[in-house]
Amino acid sequence: MDIRRVTVIGAGIMGHGIAEVIALSGIPVILEDAFPEALKKAENGIGTSLEKMKKSGRISPEKASEVLGRITFSSDLKESVKDADLIIEAVPEIPDLKISLMKQISDNCRKDAIIASNTSNIRITTLAKDVINPDRFLGMHFFNPPVVMKLVEVIKSEKTSQETFDNLFEFTKSIGKTPIRVLKDSPGFVVNRINAPESLLFCLIMDKKMAKPEEIDAFGKLQGLPMGPYELIDYVGIDTVVHSLKYYSETIDPEYGKCKFFDSFVEAKNLGSKTGKGIYVWENGHAKIPDAKPSSVIDLMDVLVVEINEAAKIIEEGIAEPSEIETGVKLGMNRPFGPISVAEGLTNAEIKKKLEKLSEKFDTRIFYPAKSIQQGKLRELLAGRHKATEPQAGTAEKKEPVQKDGASPVSLSMDQDKKVAYLTISNTRNNLISYDVLKGLEKNLTELWNSKEINVIVVRGSGENFSAGAQLTQFFSGPMDFAENARLGERTFRMLSEIPKITIAEMKGYVLGGGFELSIWCDMRISTPDAKIGFPEVTLGLIPGWGGSQRLSKLLGMSRATFLILTGERFDGKFASEIGLVSKLYAADRIDDETRSFAEDLATKxxxxxxxxxxxxxxxxxxxxxxxxxxxxxxxxxxxxxxxxxxxxxxxxxxxxxxxxxxx
Ligand SMILES: NC(=O)c1ccc[n+]([C@@H]2O[C@H](COP(=O)([O-])OP(=O)(O)OC[C@H]3O[C@@H](n4cnc5c(N)ncnc54)[C@H](O)[C@@H]3O)[C@@H](O)[C@H]2O)c1
Structure with missing residues (x-):
């Protein structure tokens, strides 16, 4: 079914954002709320958000008014749902309220309309209790703020049909979001479920008076977190955390209820940023956190193994696949790495040992190693070779090839008539080279190695930049892990000089660090005159470690290479051409076409x-x-x-x- 008309019920923080996302994608939306003042607030909120987008040039003034024109505000539930193809519920997280609203919706909407709930935690099967045709009912969990956050968890209840699930999954992609498949209904789904034991951990640390909140937050900031854990809990709302833990204690394990520290704040109505006081006092949107020494009561690895443990349980229970969990945590928690890639850098034994210690220290089985970790089978579980990871019937044949990060950041397109392949890096705006990019390049180059159809390979970046370098925020468990990542980069890049095809780097925007290394392993370089090129590594306490320290001197001679590596000095494409590093220069608006015709010519000549x-x-x-x-x-x-x-x-x-x- 084509989804052409959408109704969002509940115009609060999430509902108004969801309506804006859908209207931005060109689809008309009705935004319904039982309270007219909520609708007024929603309209203002959407107006302000569109205004910001207009000011920053992300949308034109015409588009902004078109988007607002696509949203109808209504307080009449029956009218609002009667013609909709999709109805998304976003009313407060109160099970009885949601259940009775779902009944009202399903009594008044078309019998083939899809009904989705944006609940954060509640099992979808519970909410579907009184819905007519529960096969068309499922979860569609956006993250806050919906306009900014890419992730949407699409959740299958016990009764959702495969067709409805696939339909909503595709629709979610079509509105510019990144959906992940939650194959089995479970409290908290993926991201909030991974968060659940962490909330318990931070509650227990306080209950047991092991440290002060500001000491743990100082530790968190030291690890590079934008907010410490308690600052974040205050920001989200202590009541939200307490409700979630209570729900998990009723549905996952009663031990989620064994911590009381946060309850006193809820009783005193000190809920955090929204009431101006919680664990900290809040002023002008900022927490006033006392100065404190970072605590050593836990380390980063404690938090990470707790996440890995929960991820393992999610896979064992058949709730989601490893690649989807990784994508979910990265996008849902705004983090450069998720538990799956962290687990890949550790041994089963060290994860198990840490979890056993944590379980003992905090006296809870919640941190006790998941079955696969107890049995030493984590590696198999993550590789999808464990029984519990098998997708539910009917999903396997529909799934695209499993990629490490949902969609690979390196796409391969081939023009077989012209015998040219294009490898395009596309992840962040700067096309940073992460583990996933290296694996994507390795996989595609291996595939192209013996191809008779392709003679020339062009390596490029999508958007304005080739690549601004390695993703420095990636997680490494120690020196060997870091060294092995260097080896992976060098091995992958070297393929470009060894593959029996002509390789060309198309350089524009930033071509820095690891991005520059990628270009110099190609046989030829074509650049824009203003490309910003260089090896900043030594200024960051690093060296060009993906073969750059060896390859550049081969291309330029030791004197020039030494100067460029030791100074970290940036230069442009024009200079690169003058020193013979770049063979052709084209302006930014011509480089794509010129590289293409040069590659096509070479491929046949x-x-x-x-x-x-x-x-x-x-x-x-x-x-x-x-x-x-x-x-x-x-x-x-x-x-x-x-x-x-x-x-x-x-x-x-x-x-x-x-x-x-x-x-x-
Ligand atoms: N806020 C978040 O960060 C977040 C993130 C993801 C998911 N969620 C989930 O989204 C849902 C909504 O959360 P929120 O933060 O937007 O809540 P909110 O309180 O900001 O908004 C809820 C809205 O629903 C309206 N409402 C209440 N009863 C209604 C009824 N019977 N009919 C129509 N409208 C009704 C209220 O007037 C209010 O405008 C919850 O299930 C929540 O768990 C919230």
Whole structure:
């Protein structure tokens, strides 16, 4: 079913944002609320948000008024739902209120309309209790603020049909969000469920008087968190945390109810930022946190293993797959890494040991290792080879190939007629090189290695930048892990100089650090004159560690390479061209087209075997004494003698026609 008309019920913090997201995607929305003053507030909120987008140039003034024009504000529930294709409920997190509202909606909407709840925690199956045709009822959990946060959890209840689930999943993508599949209904779904034991941990630390909130928050800030855990709890609302823990104690494990520290704040109505007082006093949207020394009562690894443990339980219970959990935590908690990639850098034994200690220290089984960790099977679980990770019937054949991060940040497109492949990095605005980017490049280059259809590979970045470098916020468990990541980068980038295809880097915007290294492993570089190029590593306490310290001197000679690496100085594409690093320069508005036509021309003009052998001789020949290099060259000539392409090249030359090389 095409979703063309949407109704959002409840115009509060979430509802008004959801309505704005949908209207921004071009779909008309009715925003319904039982209270007219809530509608007025919602209209103002949407107006302010659109105004901000207009000011920052993200949308045009015409689009802003079109978007507002697509939203109808209403207090009449029956009227609002009667024609809708999709109805999204976003009223307060009170089970009875939601259950009775769902009944009203389903009594008054079309029998084929999809009904979704934006509940944060409540099992969807519970909310579907009185709905007619519960097969078209499911969860659609946006994150706050919906206009900014990319993540939406799409949740299947016990009764949701596969068709409804797939339909809403595709719709969520179409409105510009990144959905993850929650295959089985469970309290808290994925992101809030991963958060659940953490809330308990921070509550127990206070209950047991192990530290002061400001000491733990000082520790959190030291780890690079934008807000310490207690500051965040205050910001979200202590009542929200207390309600969630209570719900988890009733539905997941009674031990979620064993901590009382937060309750006293709720009783005193000191709920945090929204009441001006909670764990801290709040003024002008900021918590006044007393100065304190960072506490050492827990370390970062304690928090991370608690998350890994919960992620393992989620996989074991068949709620979501590892890649979806990783995406969910990264996007839902605004973090550079999720529990799955952290777990991949640790051993089962160390995770198990830490969890056992935590469980004992805090006297709760919530932190006790999940079954797969107890059995030493975490690796299999994460790789999807554990029984519990098998998707529910009917989902497997529909799923796209499993990628580490939901969608790979490196896309491969091929123009087989022209024999050119394009590898495009597209993640953040700066196209930072993360573990996922390296794995994406490795996978695609492996796929292209023996392809007869492709002779030339162009490596580029989407948007304005090639790549501003490595993702420095990635998690590493220690020196060996960090070194192995360096090895992965070097091994992957080196493929570009070894693959039997011509590789071209299309450089524009930022080409820095790891991004610069990526470009210099290519056979050729084409750049815009104003590209910003350089190795800032030494100014950050690093070195160009993905082969840059070795490769640059091969290309430029030791003197120039030493200067550029040791000063970290930035230079532009024009200078790069003057020193011979870049072979062609084109303005930003032409570089895509010019690189494309250059690549297409090379891909048919050059005999592929000759190109593959020539680049190998150049790269390997420079590592060996001249005599050996010349010997390699002679042998290569002998090898070429037998190729059809040599015969074709000479015949075409004599017949004054274009050669038709077959790579044989
Ligand atoms: N606030 C968050 O950070 C967040 C994030 C994700 C999900 N959620 C979930 O979204 C839902 C809504 O949360 P919120 O923060 O937007 O709440 P809110 O209190 O800001 O808004 C709820 C709105 O529902 C309206 N309402 C109440 N009863 C109604 C009825 N019978 N019919 C129509 N409207 C009614 C209220 O007038 C209010 O405008 C909850 O289930 C919550 O758990 C909240």
């Amino acid at each position: 050059v005999a592929p075997i000759s190109a593959a052998i020539a680049k190998r001789l150049i790269n390997k020949g420079s590592d060996v004494p001249a005599d050996n290099g010349l010997e390699m060259e002679t042998m290569a000539m002998g090898l070429l003698y037998g190729t059809e392409d040599l015969k074709e090249g000479i015949s075409a030359f004599l017949q004054k026609r274009k050669p038709d090389y077959k790579g044989r």
